[in-house]
Amino acid sequence: MSLNLDFKVQKEQKVREIEDSLQNYLPKQKGYQKIIMEAMGYSLLAGGKRLRPMLMKETYTLFGGHSKVIEPFMAAIEMVHTYSLVHDDLPAMDNDEYRRGRKTTHVVYGEDMAILAGDALLNYAFETAVKAFVLEPEDSLTIGNAIRVLGEKAGIYGMLGGQVIDVKETGHAVSKDVLDTIYELKTGALIEAAMMIGAILGGASQEEVKTVERIASLVGLAFQVQDDILDVTSTQEELGKPIHSDEKNEKTTYVTLLGIDDAKKVVEEKSEEAISLLRTLPNENPYLEELLMELIHRKK
């Protein structure tokens, strides 16, 4: 109980630190194009779990990292995540007018500016990550490796590829293999990037980075299946968004494919495997372990 309370307090503190850092990494210099900076800030500072930068930082700490070189990457991955939301919400995509209770970017700034704001956030993610070279020029090759992972996991073989399949398959029933690919890419890839970049910059060996990638992949899948379960078992009050949306949209999910009980079993198995793998690593970070458990077993 006291551990849990401690965890909650720590987590809130960490979220605040991430939000301050994000604010710092947003573009400052204005000009005739200042509306795009406003649109970027509007979407980036709209709240959210800040899960990816937090996982990145905790994995970095796990491997003994303790410098500021991680910060531009923490901001960068949240920019990539945010750009994907801005573009997903567009009229030509999911056509969503609200996200987390606020109007979406295209509703506030127009469709053209929302397209450009998404582009701007993606581009600025790389501009931001590159700032790490100035912080630790002697580690340029390692930083280059971290940027490689960011690019690969965000792109067509990662998050964006998952989004492509999801868009293509909207309205069809899909096989478990396709569903797994969507989850692995759309949700998993950026969680993998977060934890792998933390490990790489923290000085992990190639072997350890591979283990971290596997942990993150398991966490991503468990996280997403838990989402499927909550859509059926939660209440709108608890979840903060409409429930039964998958059923309404005739979406194939782990629950429609396996039923609730087996879906729950998948969450259990994958999360246990993730935690066991985490414990095979030479160092420990109890906060990270608790964070993973909380993510997977969350009620919202």
Add this chain to the structure above:
Amino acid sequence: MSLNLDFKVQKEQKVREIEDSLQNYLPKQKGYQKIIMEAMGYSLLAGGKRLRPMLMKETYTLFGGHSKVIEPFMAAIEMVHTYSLVHDDLPAMDNDEYRRGRKTTHVVYGEDMAILAGDALLNYAFETAVKAFVLEPEDSLTIGNAIRVLGEKAGIYGMLGGQVIDVKETGHAVSKDVLDTIYELKTGALIEAAMMIGAILGGASQEEVKTVERIASLVGLAFQVQDDILDVTSTQEELGKPIHSDEKNEKTTYVTLLGIDDAKKVVEEKSEEAISLLRTLPNENPYLEELLMELIHRKK
């Protein structure tokens, strides 16, 4: 005359080499998301002057560069240029159905896939540039510097910023100051990136990179003002696209602001200044000099 013929033959050869290289750098591995690879290829291999990779390579050569490390950057800058065209053509932006006589990406693949294809090309540009680290790991800091320039010149303080101002000001008369900013950013920035990256990877000093940036900025402006002039003086046959489009769209241009004669004077002055500056550099590349002259004085 024979020099000119020589130049033309050389240029065609160089364009072919760039197209082959682009093809090589396109994603190969397919999967459920293969439609996005097709859309990327459709837009990237749709022809065009290949001006930016060519300027990059020639500037690289000017500074004595002679390795393959330039190639991923040549592909990357063309991907950035192409993504900007795909998104510019979208219904929510310029709503163009044809480009260079072919249907635009969203007409062929749908608006959702065109948004994702643009995103994919931008992301893949960075994934591609990062391949340089494997080619020359000992030059990681220099490669990081080149990626920094690519990001900055493509983003909100570069090309994308110019596009934002252009979209915002569509339908209004604009001042010369705003017009200059649009030209400097929307057209100039990526030409600057091309030549600066060539210089950086070719081993130019910081001072020389600054000179190259200035040359590219002058070339970009002269190139764009020449575009304004051709829109008024050329024929549709010669230009290969509708003329008088600026007048029809009530666009402010150098011609509407200064008149044809003074606009021509600007092209002369800026191009002479660019060539003079180029001649202050320690090395020479006669092909590059001729390329710049041709660009500025082109008839289409």
